[in-house]
Amino acid sequence: MPTISKENYLKAVFLYNNRGGEQMAGTTLIANELNISKAAISDMTRRLAEEGLLTYEKYKGMHLTPKGQSLALQVIRKHRLWESFLHKVLKMSWSEVHVEAERLEHHTSDYLIDKIDDYLGNPQYDPHGSPIPDAKGEMPPDRPLLPLASAEVDGAYQIAHVHDRDPQMMNYLSRIGLVLNSKIKVLEKFDFDGCIHIELNGQPTLLSEKIVEQIKVIPIEYV
Ligand SMILES: [Zn+2]
Structure with a gap:
């Protein structure tokens, strides 16, 4: 049985290496991400x-082997399905589900998670818009996501992904009516500080740079 820290480690490397950047995960980065010492990480x-789960070269960073990748994908599958279950069935807010899923993902059998997956109707995305791997570890097809910061003035967009780590921010977004799949129009971009003025549910709303950085969108025809 894999330990919790091993599962979190593989998950952190997988998520970092698949974020769309060139650089691969290094030990310092994973130590910061998991909040443990560099010695423990080494x-x-x-x-x-040694277990054949990853390869590491000092200046090139870490790569998961197919075996490591499949383990990471199983943990991510459990995490995202739990988030979906807690949100959809128990009606927990999208700001609460991440912390609970962080625990549950390590204590769920493949049998149970497949049951939950079927019960939910095999969803492809979790409440934050992250893709859910299927039982074989396959991700749903890629969507053309765009960082909100690169959205164009006068363009219409649908909220497709909100980073799941900051409960305060997610609560704030719910309060102003910005949730997953909300439709927005970009009214004005303030390049000097990264704020974006949007139209949301017919109301003009100003989003700070910090919020803008956490959101990805899909272009749509019009709001
Ligand atoms: Zn999460």
Whole structure:
């Protein structure tokens, strides 16, 4: 049975390496992400390499092997299905579900998660818009997501992904009526500080740079 820290480690490397940047995960980055010492990370990296779960080269960073990747995808599947279940069935807000899913993902059998998946009707995206791997570890097809910061003035967009880490921000967004799949129009962009003025539910709304950075959108015809 994999340990929690091993699962979190593989998950962190997978998510970092698949974020769309060139650089691969390094030990310092994963140490910061998981909030553990660099010594503990070096130890874990060596162990996981010995187990055939990842490869590590000093200046090139870490790559998961197919075995490591499949383990990471199973943890991510459990996390995102739990988030969906807690949100849809227990009606928990999208700001609460991440913390609970962080725990549950390590204590759920493949049998149970497949049951939950079927019960939910095999959703492809979680309440934050992140893709859910299927039982074989396959991700749903890629969507053409755009960072909100690159949206064009006068363009219409649908909210497709909101980063799941900041409950305060998600609560604020719910309060102003901005949720997953909300439709917005970009009214004005303030390049000097990164704020964006949008139209949301017929109301002009100003989003700070910090919020803008956490949101990805899909272009649509019109609002
Ligand atoms: Zn989450």
